[in-house]
Amino acid sequence: MPRPRQFDEKRVLSSVQAAFWDKGYAGTSLDDLLAASGLGKGSLYGAFGDKRSLFLRVLREYDDANDAMLRTRLEQSDRAVDVVRDFVTGPLRDPDGAEARRGCLLANTAMELSADVAEVAAVARRSYAATTTLLAEAVRRAQREGDVTPHVDPDETAHAVLAGQLGLLVLGRVGQDPAILSTMAGTLLQGLLPPP
Template identity: 50%
Template sequence: MARPRAFDEEQVLNAVREQFWNAGYAATSLQDLMRVSGLGKGSLYAAFGDKRQLFLRALRSYIDESHGHMRKALAEAPRALDALRALLETPIDDPAGAGMRRGCLMANSTCELGNADPEVLDQAHRGYEKSTALIGECVARAQREGDLPAEADPIALARALLAAQQGLVFMSRTGLDSATLAATGRSLAARLLPDHPGS
């Protein structure tokens, strides 16, 4: 009879995800993973597989969690247009508090591994398509609320908004100051989401 695991799998997965997010895949060693998880090599690999499989699990959990947050934020805004503008106007902070902006784990991983690992590229593609669909649903709601032109293509606008948002995240990694990032976000929102006569 197998012994029950003496660790919280979700807690371990979150810890290794933070490690991959902070350092990247290549720069993360087995010793790093053992340190942040508190597990030995045997326990870690028995539960999650090798480093690559562990990374893919961490990336999937990040994508799923990100979509959960996005779905909630888009749905709970009093008006859809406010939620769409917040995608570009919300300040980009450093959640790690480590004096660096980490960017988006999915985008970082695509840049680092996309050309060499088809599964990472596939996860990123699926992730961006899901994000586009969620934003597109919010665009359609803004159209029903009279805040965006009815003739606009919701998916086309959603892709433009996602590309703009990811561009801001990437720019934040270069060290661009918060005030400039915020001003750029407002400028993008004004161009992509102009006030509609019906709003």
């Protein structure tokens, strides 16, 4: 009979996620994972599999959490246009740019591994498809609420919003000045979400 786990799985996954996020997949060593998790190698790999399996689990959970957060924001927001604006500007609000330099775990991973790891490319495609669906829903609602002109196509706008946000994340990751990123975000949103 297997022994019950003597650790908090959510805490371990959160700590391991932070290690991967900070250093990337290739840059995160087994020692980094052991230090982050507080577990021994046997316990870590016994519970989560090898480094690749652990990473893919972390990535899927990160993606699921982001999807749930965006859905909740859309359901609870008074104005849908604010959800779209927050999607673009949220990672850029840190005045010293630390959050922008950290980037998005999924976007960072997609750039690092998608060409070589089919599972990562699949997670990214699934995630970006779900995100554009939600953003298109937000644009449609914003049109009904009178905040966005009815002349824009919600699906095309959602794709452009995602592409713009990802571009800003890449620029933030390489250390673009936060004030310039904020100006870029404002210009992007003004062009994509024109009022009636």
